[in-house]
Amino acid sequence: MKTHTDTSNKYSEKFEFSPESLAKVNDLIAQYPEGKQKSAILAILHLVQEENGWLTINAMDQVAVILGIKPIEVYEVVTFYTMFHIEPVGKHVWEVCRTGPCMLVGSDKIIEHIEKRLDIKVGETSADGLFTLKTVECLGACGYGPMFQCKGKNYEHLTTEKVDELIEQFRNEAK
Numbered sequence: 070m071k072t073h074t075d076t077s078n079k080y081s082e083k084f085e086f087s088p089e090s091l092a093k094v095n096d097l098i099a100q101y102p103e104g105k106q107k108s109a110i111l112a113i114l115h116l117v118q119e120e121n122g123w124l125t126i127n128a129m130d131q132v133a134v135i136l137g138i139k140p141i142e143v144y145e146v147v148t149f150y151t152m153f154h155i156e157p158v159g160k161h162v163w164e165v166c167r168t169g170p171c172m173l174v175g176s177d178k179i180i181e182h183i184e185k186r187l188d189i190k191v192g193e194t195s196a197d198g199l200f201t202l203k204t205v206e207c208l209g210a211c212g213y214g215p216m217f218q219c220k221g222k223n224y225e226h227l228t229t230e231k232v233d234e235l236i237e238q239f240r241n242e243a244k
C-alpha cells in the first residue's frame with residue numbers, strides 16, 4: 070500500500086486534545102441534557118479528525134473516556150460511517166459515490182481512471198501524500214453523478230477529462 074507516512078506504529082500513535090479543542094468538546098457536551106452526553110459523539114469525532122487528520126485508537130479511547138462510554142461504542146460508530154478515517158489519509162480524500170444511480174452513469178469507470186492516474190487502489194494514498202481514494206454510498210447528489218466529495222464539496226458530472234483537470238488543479242494548489 071502506498072502512503073506518505075510510516076504507518077508501522079499507527080495503532081499506538083498518541084493523540085492529545087489541544088486546549089482549544091478540549092474547550093470545544095466541553096461546549097458540545099454541554100448542549101446535551103444530563104445523562105445524554107454520548108449524543109455528542111459524532112461532533113466530537115469530527116473535531117478530532119479535523120485536528121489529527123484521522124482517528125487513531127488512542128484518540129478514540131480518549132473520546133470514550135470523555136463521554137464515559139466503552140471504547141467499543143466509539144469504534145462501532147467510527148467504523149459504521151465512511152466519513153471517518155481509521156487509517157492515515159492524504160491531504161485530500163476523494164470519496165467517490167459507488168451507489169446504483171452513480172454506477173449507472175459510469176462511477177466504475179471514474180474510480181478505475183482515478184486509480185490509474187494516481188497509481189493507487191481504493192483505500193490507498195498517493196505517493197506524494199496528496200490524494201486518498203475512497204468509495205462511499207450515496208452522497209445525495211444522485212442526479213449529478215458520477216461524483217465525488219472532498220472536504221464537504223461535491224465534484225459532479227465527472228468525466229475522465231474532468232478528473233484529469235481536477236488532479237492537476239489539486240496538485241497546483243498544493244505547490
Ligand code: FES
Nearest residue numbers: 166171208210211
Ligand atoms: S447514488 Fe451517487 S450520489 Fe446518490
